[in-house]
Amino acid sequence: MKHLLSLTFLAILCSITFTCTAQSYVKKADSLFYIHEQENGPGLSIIVSKNGEPLYKNHTGFSNIEHQIPINDDTRFLVGSISKQFTVFSMLLLEQQNKLSIDDPITKYLPELKALPHQITIRMLANHTNGFRNNTDLNGLRGRSDQDLIGQREMVFLLLRQRGLNFEPGERFQYNNAGYVLLAEIVTRVSGIPFQEFVRERIFKPLNMTSSQFINGSTSVITKKANSYYKNKDKYHYYPMNRSIVGSTGLYTTTQDLIKWTQIFVDSKLGSPAIISKMIQPSTLNSGEKIPYGLGLETKNYRGVKVIFHGGGDAAFRAYLLHIPEHNFTVAVAGNYESFNPLTIAYGMIDVFLEQSLTPKTTPSNPKPTxxxxxxxxxxxxxxxxxxxxxxxxxxxxxxxxxxxxxxxxxxxxxxxxxxxxxxxxxxxxxxxxxxxxxxxxxxxxxxxxTLTPIDNSQIQIEEYLGTFYNDELQTTYTFVKKGEKIIAKHAFNSDVELVPIDKDSFITDSSILGRVDFERNEQNIIISCKISGQTAYNIPFIKYRE
Structure with a gap:
């Protein structure tokens, strides 16, 4: 009897200890979470899970400020580039069926791109070593923005007209979205069904991700969808998202569905272990250098544990998904306001719930440079x-x-x-x-x-650079005009931009999409063309109209 009482007391003591420990974790998690709370504003949703079961779950803020609709378990967020891992997984499912190889040249499926100067493989599209000009910059140069009705067909058509690259494929890593738009197009062409339908039937349904869907046109109805907002002068403003581009982005989902998705990293109930292995394997450049980005996913070491992760941002939505296979531990977080940075809370939750399994945080002993x-x-x-x-x-x-x-x-x-x-x-x-x-x-x-050599407008002949220049790939024009002693770039839809001389025949601006303009001369020393470069779209040729 005494032994039975001892066992009973021990069980009660363990239960109390476990409850107190769990409450301590929740209290620490709450302190991280509520830092991001916005009074009467947008908010976020988070789930922390282990073995597929929630350790911590919370929501705050409104999914729709206008109608005061609170964020809850069913709120769907646009998760931006988290979409990319679903695009790659779709591609690898097709490879598993021997319908393609990720080392095939993309021209096998996209013959419209045969005029490109270098061969690009499907793998290069997925690991961002392809050299494609980013579609965001290309759209910007055309005067198109997130507020415009830009559909998948328009975007694919624009990319298939490209004849130049930023660099030779495989030479470097440069994150861009164009490759993933083209990956979605390849899935559509190879499978014979729209990309959105393929993902729904082959991924979402088998995993019971009932609250997930890729947008299918600007008129798509997505129930329980959050709006996104940005703050200006202490007031929130609606940030419309009218683009319906998929592959690189376009996935609306819940944090609960993202937890369901990450279980494939553990049990491979969909696809095979080989698919996940390919996705998380670091990529290799032509030089032999390894880069941490795999195929739609990236890995890093965080305090001694291997983390598989990807973030996402589109319009004013922000999201982050990380998984630690060693502990079958996942954090899924999504928010609907621009200033929210999900990394702090995502990695903070690792610190809270896995502290005993992590290496101690260290500070360099002598960090000060000479x-x-x-x-x-x-x-x-x-x-x-x-x-x-x-x-x-x-x-x-x-x-x-x-x-x-x-x-x-x-x-x-x-x-x-x-x-x-x-x-x-x-x-x-x-x-x-x-x-x-x-x-x-x-x-x-x-x-x-x-090294920059100072130069000003007094050292150049402004009239030489004036005129209208046209690019067939973008099907758009820029006109350079004189205003006082300045050169101004004018476009039908974009704002006027001043060209500031940086070198002979070269100018820069304060615009990210029209960052640099390099004019070109013929043998008679007459300017006949120019090359325009943005942040991730280089040397786009524009031909000068004859006067």
């Missing part, structure tokens, strides 16, 4: 075509100054060659020899040190 090192980092760097930053050293500190501005940003030291970019969460600059890598959340942008 004065010589700081001086070596100073100079001018080109991040994108036409976008330059100046790194300055002063009082044993570094500062960042965008070109043609007087604004300076102090860069706090993280380590000898790493500095925090404080205006944006999870952002830092890491310096190498005459180069730097600018990290924005999970993205990184390489920049090379350059």
């Amino acid at each position: 004065k010589t090192q700081l001086e070596a980092y100073t100079g001018t760097y080109q991040v994108f075509p036409g976008f330059y930053i100046h790194i300055k050293s002063r009082r044993d500190s570094l500062f960042l100054q965008p070109h043609n501005t007087t604004n300076e940003v102090f860069l706090p030291v993280i380590s000898e060659n790493s500095f925090q970019f404080t205006p944006r969460q999870h952002s830092k600059l890491v310096f190498g020899k005459d180069e730097l890598l600018w990290h924005f959340s999970d993205f990184s942008y390489p920049a090379k040190k350059v």
Whole structure:
């Protein structure tokens, strides 16, 4: 009897201890979650699960501010680039059926692209080493935005007209959405059914993801859908999303359905283990260099555990999905306002629930760089075509100054060659020899040190550059006119932009889509064309109309 009482007491004690521990986790998770609460505004939804069962679940804010509809379990968010893993999985299901190979040249399925200067494989579309100009920049140059009714057919047609690339395929990694739009088109052509239908029948239904769907045209009705919002002068404004592009984005889903999806990383109940292995395998450049991005997914080591992850952002929606196979642990978070950065809460939940399994957080013992090192980092760097930053050293500190501005940003030291970019969460600059890598959340942008020679309009003949220039791939024109002593680029739909001389026959602007314009001359020294470059669309040729 005494033994039975002891066992009973022990069971009660364990139950109390477990309950207290669970409550402690929830309290810590709540403290992370409610930092993001917006009074009478948009919000977010999160689920943290282990073995497919929720450890923590919470919602806050409105999915629709106008009608005061709260976010709940059934709220569907546009999850942006999280869509990409479903696109790749669809492609690999077709490969499993021997209907294609991911190492096939894309021209086997997209013969319209035979005029491209280099061969591109399906794999290159999926791992962002293809060199395609990003469709966001291409649309912007045409004067098209998220508020316009841009459908999948229009976007595919635009990409299939492209005749140039940013770089030779396989030479570098450059994240872009164009490759995934084309992947969705290949799924459609090979399977014989629309991409949206393929994903619904082959993925969503088998996994019982009943609240997930890819948008199918601007008139699609998506029930329980959240709207997205941005804040301006303490007021929230509706951010419309009229694009209906899929492959790179376009998935509306719930955090609950995303949890269901990640179980394929563990039990492979859909497809095969080989499919998941291909998706998370780091990619290899032509040089042999390994990059962490696989096929629609990326992996990293976080405090000693392997994390499979991808984020997403479209319009003002923000989302993040991560999975730790070793612990069958998942975090799915989605929000509907622009300033929400999901990385803080996603990785914070790992710290809360897996703390005992993680390596301790460490701080570099001597992070401060020497004065010589700081001086070596100073100079001018080109991040994108036409976008330059100046790194300055002063009082044993570094500062960042965008070109043609007087604004300076102090860069706090993280380590000898790493500095925090404080205006944006999870952002830092890491310096190498005459180069730097600018990290924005999970993205990184390489920049090379350059030398700029001062030049002004008095040193050029403005009249030489005036005229109207046309590009057939985009089917759009830009006209360069003189206004006072300035050259202004005019477009039918885009705002006027001033061209600022940066070199002989080369100009930059403060526009991300029209970052740099390089004029070209014939043998008679007459300007006959120009090449326009944006952040991720380089050297697009425009031919000058004859007068």
